Amino acid sequence: MEQRRVLEVKNLKTSFFTPTGEVKAVDDVSYHLHEQEIIAIVGESGCGKSVTQMSVLQLIQSPPGKILGGQILFEGKNLLDYAPKSQEMRRIRGAGIAMIFQEPMTSLNPVYTIGEQLTEVIRTHTKCSRKDAWQIGVAALEAVGIPDAQERMRNYPFQMSGGMVQRVLTATAIACRSKIIIADEPTTALDVTTQAQVMELLLSLVEKYKTSIIVVTHNLGLVTRYSHRVYVMYAGKIIEAGATEDILMHPWHPYTRGLLECVPNLTEDKERELVPIQGAPPRLQNLPPGCAFKPRCTCVSGLCRDEFPTLRRIGPNEHWVACHLDAEVSQA
Amino acid sequence: MSKSIPSQPILQVENLKIYFPIRRGFWGKQVGEVKAVDDISFAIEKGKTLGLVGESGCGKTTTGKGILRVYQPTSGRIYYKGTDIAEMSKAQIRPFRRQLQLIFQDPYGSLDPRQSVQAILTEAITTDRQRHSAAQIKARIEELLQAVELDLSMSDRYPHEMSGGQRQRVGIARALACDPELIVCDEPVSALDVSIQAQIINLLKKLQHSRGLTYLFVAHDLTVVYHIADVIAVMYLGKIVELMDAKDIYANPLHPYTKALLSAVPITDYAVERQRKRIILKGEVPSPINAPAGCPFHPRCRFATETCQQAMPKLTAVGGGHQVACHNLKQVTD
Ligand SMILES: Nc1ncnc2c1ncn2[C@@H]1O[C@H](COP(=O)(O)OP(=O)(O)O)[C@@H](O)[C@H]1O
Ligand SMILES: Nc1ncnc2c1ncn2[C@@H]1O[C@H](COP(=O)(O)OP(=O)(O)O)[C@@H](O)[C@H]1O
Ligand SMILES: [Mg+2]
Ligand SMILES: [Mg+2]
Numbered sequence: 001m002e003q004r005r006v007l008e009v010k011n012l013k014t015s016f017f018t019p020t021g022e023v024k025a026v027d028d029v030s031y032h033l034h035e036q037e038i039i040a041i042v043g044e045s046g047c048g049k050s051v052t053q054m055s056v057l058q059l060i061q062s063p064p065g066k067i068l069g070g071q072i073l074f075e076g077k078n079l080l081d082y083a084p085k086s087q088e089m090r091r092i093r094g095a096g097i098a099m100i101f102q103e104p105m106t107s108l109n110p111v112y113t114i115g116e117q118l119t120e121v122i123r124t125h126t127k128c129s130r131k132d133a134w135q136i137g138v139a140a141l142e143a144v145g146i147p148d149a150q151e152r153m154r155n156y157p158f159q160m161s162g163g164m165v166q167r168v169l170t171a172t173a174i175a176c177r178s179k180i181i182i183a184d185e186p187t188t189a190l191d192v193t194t195q196a197q198v199m200e201l202l203l204s205l206v207e208k209y210k211t212s213i214i215v216v217t218h219n220l221g222l223v224t225r226y227s228h229r230v231y232v233m234y235a236g237k238i239i240e241a242g243a244t245e246d247i248l249m250h251p252w253h254p255y256t257r258g259l260l261e262c263v264p265n266l267t268e269d270k271e272r273e274l275v276p277i278q279g280a281p282p283r284l285q286n287l288p289p290g291c292a293f294k295p296r297c298t299c300v301s302g303l304c305r306d307e308f309p310t311l312r313r314i315g316p317n318e319h320w321v322a323c324h325l326d327a328e329v330s331q332a
Numbered sequence: 333m334s335k336s337i338p339s340q341p342i343l344q345v346e347n348l349k350i351y352f353p354i355r356r357g358f359w360g361k362q363v364g365e366v367k368a369v370d371d372i373s374f375a376i377e378k379g380k381t382l383g384l385v386g387e388s389g390c391g392k393t394t395t396g397k398g399i400l401r402v403y404q405p406t407s408g409r410i411y412y413k414g415t416d417i418a419e420m421s422k423a424q425i426r427p428f429r430r431q432l433q434l435i436f437q438d439p440y441g442s443l444d445p446r447q448s449v450q451a452i453l454t455e456a457i458t459t460d461r462q463r464h465s466a467a468q469i470k471a472r473i474e475e476l477l478q479a480v481e482l483d484l485s486m487s488d489r490y491p492h493e494m495s496g497g498q499r500q501r502v503g504i505a506r507a508l509a510c511d512p513e514l515i516v517c518d519e520p521v522s523a524l525d526v527s528i529q530a531q532i533i534n535l536l537k538k539l540q541h542s543r544g545l546t547y548l549f550v551a552h553d554l555t556v557v558y559h560i561a562d563v564i565a566v567m568y569l570g571k572i573v574e575l576m577d578a579k580d581i582y583a584n585p586l587h588p589y590t591k592a593l594l595s596a597v598p599i600t601d602y603a604v605e606r607q608r609k610r611i612i613l614k615g616e617v618p619s620p621i622n623a624p625a626g627c628p629f630h631p632r633c634r635f636a637t638e639t640c641q642q643a644m645p646k647l648t649a650v651g652g653g654h655q656v657a658c659h660n661l662k663q664v665t666d
Binding site: 044045147161163164191192193194195196197200218219220221222223224225226244245248249258259260262263264265266267268270273274275276277278280281 | 387388495497525526527528529530531533534552553554555556558559578579581582592593594595596597598599600601602603604605606610612613615616617
């Protein structure tokens with residue numbers, strides 16, 4: 001695989017300034033995406049996964065939210081140099097980086113037909129006639145496996161199932177020739193067989209259109225099946241990153257290991273007791289110093305209390321972890 | 333778990349049908365019906381868990397609520413400890429109400445936001461219409477909170493002051509307050525984060541052992557059902573298409589729908605997952621309002637023949653307690 005970086009996020013910080021204080025939703029997050037690559041961002045709810053992706057497209061509501069710093073490099077530009085409502089950002093949101101949300105219905109306008117919305121988006125991103133845009137739209141719907149595409153163009157969103165709407169949004173990304181698709185929990189609201197359909201569709205885009213994909217999910221199964229690399233997030237920070245195989249076969253951080261041990265697996269003895277991670281993720285406000293995972297961690301040392309562990313590289317591969325644990329303990 | 337002596341099932345469901353009328357217009361004229369549950373049969377032994385899996389709309393919740401007589405069955409029999417409760421009147425069913433309890437997917441929606449935990453539990457405890465002293469109720473609430481591993485200080489809290497996992501524990505405590513024998517757990521962990529899911533699943537298993545509870549466990553997540561259930565029934569459009577020992581769902585699935593469902597669930601075992609064959613179904617589940625004739629799965633089935641379009645295959649035993657409803661088992665398993 002060609003290792004060209006199509007997106008690079010560096011030291012991103014986003015906070016919400018609420019009456020009760022600053023919520024550090026994204027706290028110094030860095031990651032990148034290669035061409036034709038699928039990466040996964042995993043972690044429990046509330047750890048900052050969505051806010052990170054919304055920051056990339058500057059879709060953060062402000063106030064109370066504010067991007068405090070960092071760089072978002074795309075096609076040789078730092079997107080943070082553009083204002084959220086600028087012409088450039090608007091162009092990038094459609095033709096450069098497309099986002100598919102967990103609740104797909106909310107991304108479509110209920111009072112316009114699918115066709116009206118598709119042609120509208122296509123025409124803002126490509127200079128073409130209404131008629132041509134309609135044809136491109138039909139072709140895109142066909143490409144995502146929607147039967148009777150001509151008919152469907154005349155439907156309103158409420159006349160479609162969740163899986164179907166998810167496919168319409170994917171079609172929009174195809175029609176606009178988006179280079180990157182960010183899919184935020186794209187399958188959480190869907191049934192499993194529909195989930196599989198949507199994921200296979202995204203996978204086919206990587207091969208057919210050289211699209212690169214970021215999947216935000218809490219489902220480690222999806223990660224195992226589809227992603228090349230994984231970033232694990234906890235309390236607004238990336239705490240482990242690496243190739244999917246390394247993360248799943250040799251997880252290092254106690255949080256990553258916890259995530260793997262708390263889910264049942266069809267290939268193992270069904271009587272194995274699940275090992276839950278005790279407690280719940282912290283609120284991202286007034287976090288004490290040290291490692292944010294320590295109240296739930298089973299192997300805390302003195303260092304964890306005072307010093308935040310920075311990401312360090314372990315082993316020969318690009319496997320990174322933010323944990324004070326040394327090798328013997330982690331692999332025990 | 334050790335093999336136990338075969339016992340009389342605590343619950344036996346025979347040919348259960350639950351149809352909802354579709355009404356139109358001012359006079360509410362019936363124009364059709366939704367065959368939400370269409371002729372299903374199964375049994376659960378005491379102290380065991382039957383897992384009911386299938387995608388949304390296949391009739392899992394309706395089955396659970398039908399057994400609890402929240403919904404009136406259209407036809408069929410529901411034997412609870414040998415007594416048919418399917419057609420009992422409200423008065424006749426009353427003595428059984430407390431023994432049959434329900435835990436919901438969304439504890440938030442099922443708990444009264446204006447009631448504290450203490451009030452919620454007191455209400456459940458006193459449904460037996462016996463006399464309870466204040467001290468007895470207090471002791472009972474403490475016992476229940478301990479059973480669901482909640483701190484005693486929680487009793488003054490209101491639902492919105494608790495996390496999703498804590499609310500689900502209150503939902504479980506409320507069900508336990510009635511000393512039930514059978515609990516219908518309707519997607520009890522589906523709305524929770526994975527780490528919290530594991531806490532609740534472990535708790536449900538522990539309570540089952542210590543109190544001899546029987547569960548009908550409804551979920552769309554096959555891995556969760558595999559873990560918690562002894563027997564699994566796979567539903568599709570109101571029908572049970574396969575019923576088997578939980579261990580067999582991964583080792584020996586037979587129905588084409590079960591296979592597709594299983595294949596659609598990615599597993600976290602990296603080496604195995606990367607080798608697995610994927611079966612991607614075409615289209616979507618049809619609406620039960622105009623369900624296809626014959627086998628409900630035939631429009632999406634690779635193996636469908638003319639027979640499948642005409643006749644619903646019978647759930648047939650294939651040995652080892654394994655039952656499948658498919659006309660083309662031979663071709664499917666080759
Ligand atoms: N509009 C907002 N105002 C205040 N806090 C917010 C807002 N949006 C998100 N947050 C906070 O940011 C944190 C991260 O949220 P999010 O990125 O949505 O988590 P995830 O996607 O990982 O579940 C959470 O603690 C959440 O409470
Ligand atoms: N009270 C009701 N009135 C009419 N139709 C209903 C009612 N409850 C459920 N249904 C329909 O019955 C079918 C089965 O629903 P349900 O049992 O809730 O499925 P599941 O729990 O498997 O998702 C669905 O098509 C649903 O729309
Ligand atoms: Mg999110
Ligand atoms: Mg349901």
